[in-house]
Amino acid sequence: MSEAATKTELKKSLSGWHLWGIAVGLVISGEYFGWSYGWASAGTLGFLVSTILVAVMYTTFIFSFTELTTAIPHAGGPFAYSYRAFGPFGGFVAGFATLIEFVFAPPAISLAIGAYLNVQFPALDPKTAAVGAYIVFMALNIAGVSIAATFELFVTLLAIFELLVFMGVVAPGFSWSHFTANGWAGTSSFTPAALGGIFAAIPFAIWFFLAIEGAAMAAEETKDPKKVIPRAYVGGILTLVVLAFGVMFFAGGVGDWSKLANMNDPLPQAMKMVVGESSGWLHMLVWIGLFGLIASFHGIIMGYSRQIFAMARAGFLPGFFAKLHPTRKTPHWAILAGGVVGIAAIYSDSFIQIGGQPLTANIVTMSVFGAILLYIVSMLSLFKLRRSEPKLVRPFLAPFYPAFPAIALLLALVFMGTMIYYNKIVFGLFLALFAVSLLFYFLSAKSRAAAASDDALLASAPDAA
Template sequence: MTNRLKPTLGTLHLWGIAVGLVISGEYFGWSYGWAVAGTLGFLVTTALIATLYTCFIFSFTELTTAIPHAGGPFAYSRRAFGETGGLIAGLATLIEFVFAPPAIAMAIGAYLNVQYPELNPKTAAVGAYLLFMTLNILGVKLAAMFELVVTVLAVIELLVFMGVVSPGFSLANFAAHGWAGSDSFGLPAFSGIFAAIPFAIWFFLAIEGAAMAAEEAKDPTRTIPRAYISGILTLVVLAIGVMLMAGGAGDWRKLADINDPLPQAMKMIVGEHSNWMHMLVWIGLFGLIASFHGIILGYSRQFFALARAGYLPPSLAKLSRFQTPHRAIILGGVLGIAAIYSDGVINLQGMTLTAAMITMAVFGAIVMYIMSMLSLFKLRRSAPEMVRSFRAPGYPIVPGIALLLSVVCLLAMLWFNPVIGALFVAIMLVGYLYFLATKAQRDRAPQDTMLAGE
């Protein structure tokens, strides 16, 4: 098949991508969950979602190693359920990876605004897009090495945050007002646990994106399981630690509905003018940059894979002289910048732009998780001969838990976010109409043996 991506990435690169894709979720976004669930309610939500992701990653790794394809979930679902199944998973993944970066870019702008109040956060967000789109175009090895460096720095910074804040930690602060409900829906307090699902998912969202670098991995049957398993363990520990330390620093209600909860939590302990505070703002940017940069890599590979298979215009599958899908990188950036400038123009359920983008990205992720787990079950039956160097442990219970919790999350998301849910469905329908109109385009696409099962 033409237009294959070159394998250049090792285990550390893939760990850096897997953790880096997600690690901004430890820096911001999750605290919106406190606003609807309280600290204790959100702790329950986070435990539920951590269980979902742990079961999902152990199951998803089987698919990634058996079908190391740039399309990731698109490739698995197409192999299992044909073209329509591939479309559903591919579009859902694309929505996840296109809508997450604007939220992260705005958080980058918010962090910079702390140091430079005169700097418009939107201007900084657009500048971040232009810089990291360029870096991704210059080559995957360079991009992956940069991702690894900033991810390691981001992990170290989160450990420093927990260490600096821990002397002032108070369990009483964390537990105070800990069972906030979702009163706007007229439901009892425990409903906040379900309303907070998108923000708990944000702790782990996009770790599956490392699958889209699988085609560029050296020895994927060995490197991918190591990267995924160490990655999910890293993220669970960081998520619980950061949330506990921030919530116990003072009045956690001051940290809900803001894009920079960690600097504000540290301010409660060390004061506004501490050197620790300034260090957190600056080095904290590494966490946001790691995810932002990694998700650009992820969405570009999804655009590339869908275009190569004829699901999107074939021009998006063209590679630059650096062997990167430059047109796909640019298209995702244009869409993200447009989303940033929609802030204040489009109102979705009264949410901030960041919360709305997170919620839309989570809708895409949950649908993709469901399709991936269904693909795992289907391929176990329909393709028993497939080489599986890694098999999901505890099958069928572990993937069954991931599937069940994903369905519960989707139903809760639709209940609490009907407007964004309707917009998600509308985007999927537009994609389906394009799919129906372009059968000839898919017929002309080069044969892909991994999708055909040959």
């Protein structure tokens, strides 16, 4: 590898527990907020169907995606896999999708952090708190990956503990009749409208699991990634499936679930129905519940920064985003760049608050569009590399191949189609961002050619498209 490439190598300092913490922590805020918007579209029973479909997609996807992650442990994650499978244009598409997912998810999470803090401090503006969260956790990520990952593991464990406490505290108030009341898009029986609600709620079911694949972007900084990654991913997806269904059932069964739809803090509101507003349990949930939001917010900042770093290192983005901090060896410019976009999104109500949905719901939907495109391209890359590079060392093989990746790909395609149908305006914005990025892709041909060779990425890659 050239001297220039060596200067942009990331330090290997993460353990298996670190990576599990990142995988779960990236996602766990999805158990605290965002998903309840799906009840507004589908009702509790309809959304249960949406979540089952999404859980099947994510389980088959993660078992398949792990094959790529262990075979090509690279900071670019899906960008690297698609580059290797389909050349520069394939890498561009996957990189764009990942950036949309990981840059738009943090502002939604930061707004939820602001909403949780507003419960305790009504005079505190949620948006001001959201910006403050960006400043604090960008600084923590710049401080060092080992520090950041250890903090991520700590807050993830606290967040899991708090979700279990929530379920235990509200369990006495649970009633199946509450959960099923008007559970099909606001009616008591299944109708064609309920079917539409199931598909309209897909983005919010995806929010339960969104970004777990981001742990792949820490693979280049992981000790012995070929052994550690499969354990972290399998353990991570199983943890998240159990928590997602547990939270959904218990929150929906304690009272009138329709009052929790379209809220950024459904768990505290659900707990109020059982223990009242003055309970110490409620205040503990708000404070410790912040750790779930912080875990994902912090982890996704780590994820988007590595994606920006990897794309810049390969010449797809301006080269200064690939520069590492002189002492901390973290991609500080990449961390700051994603933060600027996220803070702009927080104050973009007039631009993103469209289609009659709250700002947070539309930011979530934009992020999910990126995620679904990423899943489609990743599964296509898996199939392509199986054919084009049969001798590639694969420490982990996707089980039940080709069934698992095919199921993940098919469901992702169905979800993409239904999301476009129900979110045409947001999809239009997604296409506009893609068009702008595509223009930069064509204009950056010289910088890609001049970029330092990245052997882990370019080995056996197709010729430039």
